Amino acid sequence: MEKKKIEQSCPKKLQAREASVSPAVIKRLPRYFRYLRVIMREGIMRISSSELSERMDVTASQIRQDLNCFGGFGQQGYGYNVPYLYAKICEILGVGEGYTAIVVGAGNLGSALVRSPMFERRGVNIAALFDVDPARVGKKLGDIPILSMTQLESFCARHSVDVAVLTLPKDCTREAAARIAALGIRGIWNLTGLDLENSDGGPVVENVHIGDSLMTLCYEIHRLEGREERV
Amino acid sequence: MEKKKIEQSCPKKLQAREASVSPAVIKRLPRYFRYLRVIMREGIMRISSSELSERMDVTASQIRQDLNCFGGFGQQGYGYNVPYLYAKICEILGVGEGYTAIVVGAGNLGSALVRSPMFERRGVNIAALFDVDPARVGKKLGDIPILSMTQLESFCARHSVDVAVLTLPKDCTREAAARIAALGIRGIWNLTGLDLENSDGGPVVENVHIGDSLMTLCYEIHRLEGREERV
Numbered sequence: 001m002e003k004k005k006i007e008q009s010c011p012k013k014l015q016a017r018e019a020s021v022s023p024a025v026i027k028r029l030p031r032y033f034r035y036l037r038v039i040m041r042e043g044i045m046r047i048s049s050s051e052l053s054e055r056m057d058v059t060a061s062q063i064r065q066d067l068n069c070f071g072g073f074g075q076q077g078y079g080y081n082v083p084y085l086y087a088k089i090c091e092i093l094g095v096g097e098g099y100t101a102i103v104v105g106a107g108n109l110g111s112a113l114v115r116s117p118m119f120e121r122r123g124v125n126i127a128a129l130f131d132v133d134p135a136r137v138g139k140k141l142g143d144i145p146i147l148s149m150t151q152l153e154s155f156c157a158r159h160s161v162d163v164a165v166l167t168l169p170k171d172c173t174r175e176a177a178a179r180i181a182a183l184g185i186r187g188i189w190n191l192t193g194l195d196l197e198n199s200d201g202g203p204v205v206e207n208v209h210i211g212d213s214l215m216t217l218c219y220e221i222h223r224l225e226g227r228e229e230r231v
Numbered sequence: 232m233e234k235k236k237i238e239q240s241c242p243k244k245l246q247a248r249e250a251s252v253s254p255a256v257i258k259r260l261p262r263y264f265r266y267l268r269v270i271m272r273e274g275i276m277r278i279s280s281s282e283l284s285e286r287m288d289v290t291a292s293q294i295r296q297d298l299n300c301f302g303g304f305g306q307q308g309y310g311y312n313v314p315y316l317y318a319k320i321c322e323i324l325g326v327g328e329g330y331t332a333i334v335v336g337a338g339n340l341g342s343a344l345v346r347s348p349m350f351e352r353r354g355v356n357i358a359a360l361f362d363v364d365p366a367r368v369g370k371k372l373g374d375i376p377i378l379s380m381t382q383l384e385s386f387c388a389r390h391s392v393d394v395a396v397l398t399l400p401k402d403c404t405r406e407a408a409a410r411i412a413a414l415g416i417r418g419i420w421n422l423t424g425l426d427l428e429n430s431d432g433g434p435v436v437e438n439v440h441i442g443d444s445l446m447t448l449c450y451e452i453h454r455l456e457g458r459e460e461r462v
Contacts, residue, residue: 026450030443057428093446094453108343115339118424118442122449162452187452189445193349197288204455206448210439211349212261214420215324217437218353219257221393221418222325224435 021069028066029089031056036086037121048079095123101189102161104176105168106131106146109191113167114141127159132172149176156183163187164203170194177205252300259297260320262287267317268352279310326354332420333392335407336399337362337377340422344398345372358390363403380407387414394418395434401425408436 035056039047053060067085090096101119103110106129113119119126129146131137137148147155155161164180166173166188173192180188181202188205190196196205266287270278284291298316321327332350334341337360344350350357360377362368368379378386386392395411397404397419404423411419412433419436421427427436 027443027447029450030440030446033446034440034443092450092453094449094456095446097449097453099449099452108339108346112339112343113441116424118445122442122446124445124449163448186455187448189448191441193347204448204451206444206451208441208444209261209265210344210422210441211353212258212265213437213439214349214355215261215264215326215353216258217394217418217420217435218325218328218330218355219260219323220435220437221330222323222328224417 025066025069029093032066033086033089033093033095036082036089040082040086045082046079047082052080090123098123098125099162099187100125100127100160101163101165102127102152102155103129103165103167104149104152104180105129105166105192106133106136106141107167110165110167111141113165113191114144124163127161128155130155131168152179153183156185161185163189166190166192168192256297256300260324263297264317264320264324264326267313267320270313271317276313277310278313283311321354329354329356330393330418331356331358331391332394332396333358333383333386334360334396334398335380335383335411336360336397336423337364337367337372338398341396341398342372344396344422345375355394358392359386361386362399383410384414387416392416394420396420397423399423 035052039052039055049060049063052063056063067080101124103114103126110129110131114126114129126144129141129144130149130152131146132149136146139146161183162185164176164185164187166176168176170192173190173194173196177188177190177196186203188196188203189208190205191208191210193209193211195207198205266283270283270286280291280294283294287294298311332355334345334357341360341362345357345360357375360372360375361380361383362377363380367377370377392414393416395407395416395418397407399407401423404421404425404427408419408421408427417434419427419434420439421436422439422441424440424442426438429436
């Protein structure tokens with residue numbers, strides 16, 4: 001119902017513009033989501049692009065440009081309506097869609113993610129974890145059951161699963177991904193460190209390499225050292 | 232010694248070009264590092280930009296452009312010398328510098344990271360974990376001791392620590408970061424979800440938001456659904 005209402009208020013324009021939004025802007029939207037969430041919780045209802053710019057450490061013109069891609073939410077001299085902007089970004093990102101996910105691999109990383117508020121905040125509901133370790137299978141993480149990998153197909157036949165989160169060892173990743181694709185699950189959030197390819201008709205894959213940013217950090221330290229040595 | 236030798240073989244050119252390398256290229260280097268590591272382990276000594284392009288799903292011209300930023304490693308008609316390219320990227324990223332890190336927060340995420348081969352592969356040595364929970368303090372994770380947060384200053388006085396990895400709750404993050412900055416630690420790899428600012432003279436900060444890529448994934452699923460509905 002809510003979804004329909006928003007679409008009606010801004011129908012063609014939003015859809016038309018969305019088609020041409022660059023992946024770079026899309027990649028920045030989760031950051032707006034995070035900041036606006038905090039701003040809303042502070043009770044702020046309206047914010048100018050320059051105030052938002054200061055908080056986010058991004059130029060105001062970048063902000064105006066990014067948000068304009070989706071039809072423009074701001075009004076000249078008034079600033080952005082925070083709850084509206086937040087709702088709109090949630091809508092664009094599909095946060096309100098109530099996606100259901102399973103986590104494949106109930107080790108440290110899988111458990112850490114499930115215990116964090118990350119999924120809940122993004123409107124993703126975790127239905128179950130899966131693991132091969134008999135010591136884990138049958139237990140629960142909070143309210144969420146840890147099931148055996150042998151139950152993957154039967155579980156997914158009974159539940160509508162949108163996303164599979166992969167936190168299992170690298171060498172089991174391809175086999176698990178093939179089973180997930182065969183089940184018609186539409187998205188794979190892959191944290192295993194092994195790159196999976198996006199293929200036509202297959203699930204959308206997002207490969208995450210946490211360690212890459214550690215290397216960027218080491219590069220920055222290394223570069224600063226070089227400067228200090230040259231001074 | 233090793234470092235000096237490499238610098239002598241390619242001194243001014245590398246340094247001069249490095250100064251103008253865009254952050255976008257730097258952000259892509261860890262990916263080259265990962266792929267080249269695998270290619271080396273397969274025993275491949277030489278690779279053309281088109282072969283590398285196919286593996287990495289990046290255009291060959293992008294690869295040539297990226298690697299040319301650092302003085303160019305390839306030879307026309309010969310391709311890239313894999314071990315040399317790998318060594319060079321490691322050198323640029325500071326992988327061989329033998330940085331020492333501490334992990335602040337020995338919960339699920341901290342433990343998952345320490346147990347993974349991520350740090351070792353990137354030449355980062357974990358000296359200790361720190362936590363406030365008495366149930367964790369005094370234990371070990373593999374060979375690595377879990378110390379009390381009260382020992383942070385005394386430990387860092389005795390050990391040379393380059394990087395602090397933050398995996399503690401959001402609401403303790405600012406205080407911990409201030410203590411780390413006061414200790415003169417040069418880098419903070421921040422996985423707490425709370426953005427920390429880079430400040431002049433302070434440690435280099437790399438804020439990691441694992442959840443952002445989950446949102447990008449949800450966006451893609453949402454977008455594909457929209458297309459299917461319109462068909």
